[in-house]
Amino acid sequence: MFPMEFEPVIGLEIHSQLLTHTKIFCGCSAKFGAAPNTQGCPVCLGLPGALPVLNRTAVEYAIRAALALECDILQTSVFARKNYFYPDLPKGYQISQYALPLAVHGNLIDPQNNKRIGITRIHLEEDAGKSLHSGFSDSGRKSYIDLNRSGVPLIEIVTEPDLRSARQAYEFFSALREILVAIGVNDGNMEEGSIRCDANVSVRPVGQTALGVKTEVKNLNSFRFVERAIEFEIDRQITELKKGRLVIQETRLWDTDRGQTFLMRSKEEAHDYRYFSEPDLPPLQVTEKWIKEIRESLPELPEVKREQLVSQYGLTRDQAMQLTRVRPGLDRYFEQLAARTGNSKGSLNWTLGEINRKMNDYGIEDVKKIEDKVSPEALAELIMLVDRGTISMKIAKDVFDTMYDTGQSAEQIVESGGLTQIDNEADLKVVVVDIVSHHGKVVEQYRAGKTSALGFLIGKVMSATKGKANPKLANKLLRETIDNEESVT
DSSP: OOOTTEEEEEEEEEEEEOOOSBOSSSSSBOOTTOOTTOSOOHHHHTOTTOOOOOOHHHHHHHHHHHHHTTOEEOSEEOEEEEEOOOTTOTTSEEEEEOSSOSEEEEEEEETTTTEEEEEEEEEEEEOOOEEEOSSSTTBTTBOEEEOTTTTOEEEEEEEOSOBOSHHHHHHHHHHHHHHHHHTTSOOOOTTTTSEEEEEEEEEEETTOOSOOOOEEEEEEOSHHHHHHHHHHHHHHHHHHHHTTOOOOOEEEEEETTTTEEEEEEEOOOGGGGTOEEOTTSOOEEOOHHHHHHHHHHOOOOHHHHHHHHHHHHOOOHHHHHHHHHSSTTHHHHHHHHHHHHSOHHHHHHHIIIIIHHHHHHHTOOOHHHHHHHSOHHHHHHHHHHHHTTSSOHHHHHHHHHHHHHHOOOHHHHHHHHTOOOBOOHHHHHHHHHHHHHHOHHHHHHHHTTOTHHHHHHHHHHHHHTTTOBOHHHHHHHHHHHHHHHHHHO
């Protein structure tokens, strides 16, 4: 933690890949995972005579993001050339926006503490290629370049320096990713580089209004790395100041293994990039009519959805957060389930329990893939079998696994497996009496006030009946049998 006499000041720059099929200025595929250097063309490479043509869908998605973040859309924005030389930038410049970006003056309310975080600007740009430094027989002596990402459409979202802690930056980045995924402009896959974060970090004495000298930590691709890198950088800068040294404005990278940042290069200023208007692209004109159409097509935003889940289904805010933030689409699955069962609590438990477990077990991120295995309608049938007392919860979880593996309905599995719950009191009484007679010491513990002993006996009943005993009836019969034995003795 940083000493109290210093205050961190943090701003983020988030690069979000837009979920288009093709690149921003050509028809090449933007899909991740293709063989290196198989998704390129003269436009991607900036070959002489090749002219860029703007992808309309990329612009639409950028406007969707800007509206979701309550930005002002500029009806005229201009593309610019950002000039720098790096091996993975074949043109020697990146087409971006600078003086006139697509959108300005937005905000996002941090859902954890209700604090407004300002959005300075959102602009469109193309991604660069990727330099590969490992995984080859001559690694360490050579680097390789994959240009598949070159020209992939991005938006850069730049915040105001409104964040005051590493944890707050973590929460903001999480909330922003959630919104971008919810409105369908980004897939949220951080491992594939679909969304990345640069953090501008400085510290200043508490009470000082002037900003301190900042460093930029580049290419953070996980929430945890964002938090850890900023924490380290805050501590590093404070240590420098306490030792009487100056903080140098520079660009740094995060070393995951060592848990620290390290120098990449001195920090460039805007004039270092020699921005000038892109001569091959006209100014981008966005009409009010188009903005209105896009605004009307936006889905419900996550925070609004959470409020609705709390008010309509009686969930806690934490439960609503789990449904909307853990995995996109989980809230929709829950609502469909609750509508069919009329049992909000049971539907929530199954969604956050067994559905979430399956997604974890199989590394599934898209809820639609779970629906292909066990639809809300199919799971609702299973839940209602439990609610009607046809099967026990223990059996229901086994049935769920079989449904997932085979695609059979709950009723088919229960009927073919003879899994119907034992509700006949006389039949269950025989089992209970036998359990009690064979576990005298546990019975005495229960009589002596050890309530957990009853749970042990119920477990034995469930085991003897292969999970088919009605738990409530088993509990009742155990108590009655033990009490009757005690009164007789």
